[in-house]
Amino acid sequence: MTDSINQISNMFSPGIPPVGFNDNTANSVASDVSFKDMMLQSLENVNQIQAQSQQSIERGLLGEDITQAEVFSSIKKADLALRMMVQMRNKLLEAYNEIQRMQM
Template structure:
């Protein structure tokens, strides 16, 4: 991954201040040659966490729908937001799956 330095940006962009209340990005860890930083997350762990998050969003949206039907929630807006979040996350997961399968098939094709 390319590392961006502030000096690479035009002067008018260097003076941009972040919005109040926005979190600061974490500092980049110092890379040691040949060793993996202790805080680095593997691709497998990252995908596993994402799948777990999508599953949780799906279950939360199903719960909100059930609560809305039962009359426990009167605000349809909250229900629709939960459903859309779950749907968008699932669509992203499917796109990631498709891209990974495409990459796998391309590698398989190149090795034959």
Template sequence: MDNIGSIQSTILSPRQSVNTVEKESQGTSFSSVLTDALDQVSTYQRESQALTNQLVTGQVDDVHQVMIAAQKASLSLQLTVQVRNKIVESYQEIMRMQV
């Protein structure tokens, strides 16, 4: 029943919901979110490289740990590339709009 109440309040006062979202989003900017995400991707890449080096030199015996780190790095990089592609597509679409 609580879910229905929240839906009804959104339907009855959509402007209030928009104001709430705007206030919450004022805390972090889009550029800071992107910067944090890129820093995280970089961290995953460095961790994967370090574990791979440790595996090659015999310092790490757990191959699973190395593979998991490599997959994390790979997936985060793929996600970053796809987000970048969507941003570029959106920008190009906006530039094609006639004013």
């Protein structure tokens, strides 16, 4: 269970070292990844999870060797990934709007 949570959290934060990790190599890795690339990779990951969920639904409907629990799990994983991406978008828009309201 913990491994699956770590996989999901790592999916949205590639190249970002864990909190409290004070290695100089981790800082150079984090600085090499641009924000745009990180967001595009996150979008691609969410899209890939959605496609995998769709495939598991199709496999379940066709009667292939997949349990209902596995289908449900893939659907919930895709739902969680999409909700996380929507929340990230909302926070970005909120920050952008706040920057626009700033007076120079």
